[in-house]
Each structure stands twice: as C-alpha cells, then as structure tokens.
Amino acid sequence: MTDQEICTVQMRDDLGLRDGLSEKRMFGGLCFLLDGNMVCIAGKTAAIYRVGKHVEPEALAFPNVVPMAATGRKMGGIVQLGYDAFVEDAETREKLTQMALAHAGSLPPK
DSSP states (O other), X not given: OOHHHHHHHHHHHHHOSOXXXXXXXXXXXXXXXXXXXXXXXXXXXXXXXXXXXXTHHHHHTSXXXXXXXXXXXXXXXXXXXXXXXXXXXXXXXXXXXXXXXXXXXXXXXX
C-alpha cells in the first residue's frame, strides 16, 4: 500500500460512520466532506485538515503540523501533517480530526 492509501484507510476509520459524510476525489487525493464541507484530505504527500482559521494556531502547536501552502501560498485554516507523523502520532491525528469535524459541522450544508 502507498502512504496515500494507508492515509485514506486510516481517515475513514478516524471519521467513522456519520450522517452527511461523503468522499470526493479532489486536489490530487481523496477528500472527506461533512454535508458538502471539507473535513480532511488524504493528499499526495500529507494528510490535510481544514480546522478553521479560529483554531489554526492551536492546531499548529501540535508536533509536526504545518500550515498548508498550495503553490507556495498559505491557505488559512488548513493544516497538514506529514505521513510519518500521521501514522506514528494517533493523538495528534485524533485532535486534528475532531477540530476539522467541528469546523465543518459549524458551516451551513452545501
């Protein structure tokens, strides 16, 4: 299995079964959505979480979490966790998942 495939399987497990959860191919990976709002992505090189701008500083305080910067430009409210840390640090992964679910759940459905 590739790192991206391992990430996809683990994200499915972390998110569990919940109403409104769906998957969609985007940004070169598999995106998990809650009522149409992005929660996280199993990306090409890292796990990506949309935690929201209001809690981004808290998310960035976790080890190995860095701001998402697509094409060199920082994307506010979105952070990434490298695959090694994703696999090895279940506690950080769980906290990021909960933050991202809370953010997506606070948005109106699409």
